[in-house]
Amino acid sequence: xxxxxxxxxxxxxxxxxxxxxVDHDDRGNTSLLRFNALWxxxxxxxxxxxxxxxxxxxxxxxxxxxKPLLTPDITIMSVGTEIIYGEGDAMLPDDGWQHYLNHxxxxxxxxxxxxxxxxxxxxxxxxxxxxxxxxxxxxVEATEIMNVLAERLAKRGLDVKxxxxxxxxxxxxxxxxxxxxxxxxxxxxxxxxxxLPCNTIVCGDSGNDAELFTLPEVYGVMVGNAQEELxxxxxxxxxxxxxxxxxxxxxxxxxxxxxxxxxxxxNVSPRDIKDFxxxxxxxxxxxxxxxxxxxxxxxxxxxxVEKSEQYMQNLRxxxxxxxxxxxxxxxxxxxxxxxxxxxxxYGDRQGNQFWTWVDQLTSAxxxxxxxxxxxxxxxxxxxxxQCTLTTVLIKSQVEVPxxxxxxxMHQTWLDGFAIANxxxxxx
Ligand code: GLC
Ligand code: MG
Numbered sequence: 001x002x003x004x005x006x007x008x009x010x011x012x013x014x015x016x017x018x019x020x021x022v023d024h025d026d027r028g029n030t031s032l033l034r035f036n037a038l039w040x041x042x043x044x045x046x047x048x049x050x051x052x053x054x055x056x057x058x059x060x061x062x063x064x065x066x067k068p069l070l071t072p073d074i075t076i077m078s079v080g081t082e083i084i085y086g087e088g089d090a091m092l093p094d095d096g097w098q099h100y101l102n103h104x105x106x107x108x109x110x111x112x113x114x115x116x117x118x119x120x121x122x123x124x125x126x127x128x129x130x131x132x133x134x135x136x137x138x139x140v141e142a143t144e145i146m147n148v149l150a151e152r153l154a155k156r157g158l159d160v161k162x163x164x165x166x167x168x169x170x171x172x173x174x175x176x177x178x179x180x181x182x183x184x185x186x187x188x189x190x191x192x193x194x195x196l197p198c199n200t201i202v203c204g205d206s207g208n209d210a211e212l213f214t215l216p217e218v219y220g221v222m223v224g225n226a227q228e229e230l231x232x233x234x235x236x237x238x239x240x241x242x243x244x245x246x247x248x249x250x251x252x253x254x255x256x257x258x259x260x261x262x263x264x265x266x267n268v269s270p271r272d273i274k275d276f277x278x279x280x281x282x283x284x285x286x287x288x289x290x291x292x293x294x295x296x297x298x299x300x301x302x303x304x305v306e307k308s309e310q311y312m313q314n315l316r317x318x319x320x321x322x323x324x325x326x327x328x329x330x331x332x333x334x335x336x337x338x339x340x341x342x343x344x345x346y347g348d349r350q351g352n353q354f355w356t357w358v359d360q361l362t363s364a365x366x367x368x369x370x371x372x373x374x375x376x377x378x379x380x381x382x383x384x385x386q387c388t389l390t391t392v393l394i395k396s397q398v399e400v401p402x403x404x405x406x407x408x409m410h411q412t413w414l415d416g417f418a419i420a421n422x423x424x425x426x427x
Pocket of ligand 2: 016017018019020204205206
């Protein structure tokens with residue numbers, strides 16, 4: 001099912017998007033970027049990232065393009081009615097799941113019966129899917145309508161599930177569908193393959209997430225900003241479940257809190273490093289090295305670290321004196337020239353919405369002390385996003401323990417991302 005991992009995932013993190021992974025009230029995406037750095041530094045290589053959203057493929061795409069979301073390994077969309085492995089060219093829908101959902105389901109009958117309720121306002125066409133019929137309805141009327149509708153559909157021979165979310169959205173799905181059922185289906189598949197994740201954590205904020213928390217053996221985080229209907233469900237159904245945390249932190253910060261609370265692995269984001277000079281963690285890995293470098297690079301250009309020659313000296317000792325950066329434009333630049341240019345660009349993005357993050361980082365050890373690291377490097381400046389596919393050759397330093405030397409770096413623009421103003425693209 002997933003070709004990237006040979007064995008069981010150390011952690012499978014299943015997260016809702018809107019108001020869980022993504023905080024729409026935070027323009028700077030602070031906690032999402034903190035999560036990203038943590039995931040790429042410590043989890044990407046041996047864990048699975050799963051997004052589980054109410055959005056359809058059509059409405060997921062703009063969110064994916066707008067927010068600094070990482071690339072998930074698996075995406076569960078349309079409230080657990082569609083499961084998709086991989087992304088882009090490698091995208092593979094789970095047809096078995098689609099087929100299973102046809103059981104006692106007839107979309108036309110659902111449409112016919114729901115039309116009889118004038119209080120139900122159909123959602124946009126993009127949200128209507130083969131196994132999902134969605135509406136908006138007022139909170140005060142929701143419960144009554146759900147009861148009557150369920151009865152009428154049962155009378156017509158259908159097995160449905162009706163879910164109310166965020167105090168406004170009503171979804172009608174096949175009974176076997178939903179975020180929880182889709183996850184159970186995935187876990188069963190993993191089990192058959194002998195690849196059950198060591199730990200699974202689910203994260204959500206609203207009604208359609210509730211069933212994620214009902215799976216046995218999973219940890220759960222209801223983020224600090226969870227909706228009333230989810231908290232209400234928890235109070236009545238799961239209060240004694242020690243594996244569920246109602247975080248005090250909002251959105252992705254709540255996810256980090258949950259990882260820490262259940263001791264599932266590191267939960268201090270490399271983004272929270274204050275002093276790059278002193279920063280010494282116990283983890284010595286190429287992934288952490290790369291994540292840390294780009295955070296420094298970002299903070300340097302935002303003038304959030306001190307303008308100290310010592311920092312540039314450090315870089316000169318980390319980047320090999322004969323090393324070359326193959327710029328995405330195709331130009332070859334000696335590392336020392338890039339560092340000189342970077343020194344001059346101190347603070348050039350100060351006060352801007354300027355962020356960098358890496359995605360899908362993989363590293364292959366190609367010698368006793370050498371790694372080839374590959375990742376997508378993103379840069380966001382105000383509303384413009386750029387991305388390059390980057391490979392770096394790095395080597396551990398024999399003389400200085402816990403230190404890497406960067407030997408070579410090569411970047412290629414991702415389709416459609418070549419920029420006119422390329423001289424300010426460094427590393
Ligand atoms: C998302 C979907 C919407 C659905 C809601 C609740 O917002 O876009 O169609 O009704 O989640 O599940
Ligand atoms: Mg949500």
